[in-house]
Amino acid sequence: MVRCEVMFVIIPRAARYSAFAALFFASFAASTFGWSHDSTPEERDVTAAKFVAQKLQIWQDRMDLKDWNIRVQLVRADQLEPKTLGNIHWDTDSKTATIAVLSTEDYKLPWKAMLDDMEFTVVHELVHLELASLPRSEASRRVEEHAVNEIAGALLKLARHP
């Protein structure tokens, strides 16, 4: 399983709007992330969207990326490259980026494990963003993907077991 497909293109207006919408609806979500039973797929996505938005804020701060305008949205599997769990699109000129994370509807993991994995995707994509100004080739992309996974894993390990 590849974590993501990095794309560096300008974010379409529609994508920006849906990220706004996701955050807007997320503000009505329950205050805890523990519930998952007896909830609809829409409610699960709203709760997870709020969780990833909070994690984005925390990690953006930790990784000193506050000068970027970054949004995160949950998307269905058919909106991602096959066998990927997320992606990031950025525009270095305007310093805007959108992170896509696989929707709860397409995750096969239990609730808590799924949220942890979603946080991993957010951190992973932010590490890509830190490397945004480096030159890239087809060969370097594969190496970068591996290095980004290692760095993201180490950061999360530190954060969860300091």
Ligand SMILES: [Zn+2]
């Ligand atoms: Zn990646």
